[in-house]
Amino acid sequence: xxxxxxxxxxxxxxxLKQHLLTTVLCVALPVCSVSASAESLTxxxxxxxxxxxxxxxxxxxxxxxxxxxxYNLKFSDAQQKQxxxxxxxxxxxxQGVDGILLAPVVETGWDQVLKEAKRAHIPVVLVDxxxxxxPDLYLTKVASDFREEGALAASWLAAKTNGKCNIVxxxxxxxxxxxxxxxxxxxxxISNFPNMKIIRSQSGDFTRAGxxxxxxxxxxxxxxxxxDICALFSHNxxxxxxxxxxxxxxxxxxxxxILVVSIDxxxxxxxxxxxxxxxxxxxxxxxxxxxxxxxxxxxxxxxxVPKWIKANGPLYLPDTAAAEYNKRK
Ligand code: GZL
Numbered sequence: 001x002x003x004x005x006x007x008x009x010x011x012x013x014x015x016l017k018q019h020l021l022t023t024v025l026c027v028a029l030p031v032c033s034v035s036a037s038a039e040s041l042t043x044x045x046x047x048x049x050x051x052x053x054x055x056x057x058x059x060x061x062x063x064x065x066x067x068x069x070x071y072n073l074k075f076s077d078a079q080q081k082q083x084x085x086x087x088x089x090x091x092x093x094x095q096g097v098d099g100i101l102l103a104p105v106v107e108t109g110w111d112q113v114l115k116e117a118k119r120a121h122i123p124v125v126l127v128d129x130x131x132x133x134x135p136d137l138y139l140t141k142v143a144s145d146f147r148e149e150g151a152l153a154a155s156w157l158a159a160k161t162n163g164k165c166n167i168v169x170x171x172x173x174x175x176x177x178x179x180x181x182x183x184x185x186x187x188x189x190i191s192n193f194p195n196m197k198i199i200r201s202q203s204g205d206f207t208r209a210g211x212x213x214x215x216x217x218x219x220x221x222x223x224x225x226x227x228d229i230c231a232l233f234s235h236n237x238x239x240x241x242x243x244x245x246x247x248x249x250x251x252x253x254x255x256x257x258i259l260v261v262s263i264d265x266x267x268x269x270x271x272x273x274x275x276x277x278x279x280x281x282x283x284x285x286x287x288x289x290x291x292x293x294x295x296x297x298x299x300x301x302x303x304x305v306p307k308w309i310k311a312n313g314p315l316y317l318p319d320t321a322a323a324e325y326n327k328r329k
Pocket of ligand 1: 051052053054055128129143144178206235236237238263264284
């Protein structure tokens with residue numbers, strides 16, 4: 001049984017040889033497309049679960065990219081539990097995979113298992129969320145800047161309301177980098193507006209059911225919700241879609257009586273905009289497979305990889321909702 005690290009170097013040498021061969025051939029031959037690499041990798045992917053439409057799109061996109069490249073993708077759905085993710089990563093290490101994609105459900109508690117992957121010379125790429133651990137313990141993070149997303153949502157709301165708005169907030173999964181940083185970015189911007197304040201804030205765990213349930217409690221807690229609440233800031237579209245349902249059931253017109261701004265850019269939020277029920281969404285790119293796999297190839301070719309590969313999306317409004325919906329549905 002060749003020791004893993006020797007095998008790793010052998011395979012690195014093979015890659016280098018292949019690369020050199022391709023390059024030489026390319027120089028010699030008039031036409032040549034230098035593909036990223038012909039090598040077929042075995043990759044472990046520890047996914048959080050399927051809590052939102054965006055998460056499902058991310059999973060489908062990463063699986064499709066692995067298929068396109070002819071990679072052997074070992075997929076694990078953690079059902080939102082960190083212990084299941086840690087078990088999956090340990091199993092990938094034991095199987096001697098060439099790389100690991102990890103979408104960490106929460107920020108903390110990863111040091112030990114990341115150290116084990118590093119000791120096994122297996123690169124770990126964080127996809128769509130971050131961890132509170134030494135960056136030396138993972139190859140790179142392919143994720144949006146969530147603070148920017150929160151700040152963009154707040155800036156849009158400040159402009160829409162001339163800096164005067166009582167806001168209710170649906171937070172994402174407690175302890176997740178997406179929820180922590182989207183809130184931080186949003187709070188930082190509204191702190192510049194004395195008449196903008198968050199009057200209620202609670203986690204809906206990034207799900208439609210969670211968003212509906214929490215929004216129902218927000219509405220019940222106000223004597224006159226239409227007057228008392230100016231806007232909803234939701235950390236993702238799925239919770240906003242649940243909240244829109246709660247508003248309608250309470251006889252409140254979403255996006256008119258209460259403004260709605262959220263993040264992800266899933267097809268159904270564009271449909272809600274077309275129905276006059278949502279005001280703004282910020283797109284989150286679910287196609288993280290290619291940059292993640294390319295980072296692993298770069299690592300195997302001995303190249304340096306930046307610690308954060310950022311992919312932030314734009315804010316969309318109802319005026320382009322139909323076109324965006326048709327593109328995504
Ligand atoms: C953010 C991602 C979030 C999405 C939600 O990168 O982790 O988790 O915004 C998903 O839809 O549940």
